């Protein structure tokens with residue numbers, strides 16, 4: 001039986017300490033990474049444009065269209081929308097994501113699914129309403145008012161009360177913000 005020589009023993013000990021230190025280092029590194037990746041979540045919960053210091057030159061309606069953030073600086077909540085596009089899944093959608101930067105809508109792919117969003121420039125909405133006017137819908141006179149817009153955006157209904165496809169989220173948006181958004185759509189060429 002050989003008694004391990006103390007020098008060898010201490011080198012084994014040294015190796016062990018190195019391994020333990022390495023493990024500790026890795027653990028704290030992954031902790032730091034976790035904190036880094038979680039940071040945007042904390043950031044998202046803060047108002048994006050608190051108070052008055054909103055970017056200048058952009059109307060409230062336009063800003064909402066592109067960011068989904070209301071005049072209080074909060075994300076506008078919505079329910080429904082396409083699978084994986086729900087707020088419960090951590091997604092935040094804005095009108096622009098589906099109806100496009102020019103409001104003309106179109107076909108696009110969202111999470112491997114093809115979806116078609118309509119043109120929602122005011123002229124298109126008016127045209128749509130006119131098409132249905134005079135048919136069986138008596139209370140639709142070929143006009144497209146803020147109330148019809150509210151029905152679509154908030155309640156997810158066509159002017160005749162028929163539900164819109166569930167691809168269109170239902171938005172919990174305030175009256176003034178809704179009116180501003182409507183004005184923005186009217187301003188689109």
Ligand code: HEC
Nearest residue numbers: 081082093094095098116117118120128152164165167168
């Ligand atoms: C996830 C995609 C998506 C987002 C985001 C979205 N929409 Fe839609 N929207 C749709 C789809 C799809 C339809 C068509 C529904 C149908 O015809 O049944 C629609 C329909 C509409 C309509 C009715 C159009 C018509 O011809 O009657 C309006 C108005 C509208 N959206 C406004 C908005 C506004 C304003 C926002 C932002 C607050 C918004 N949408 C965000 C997908 C979306």
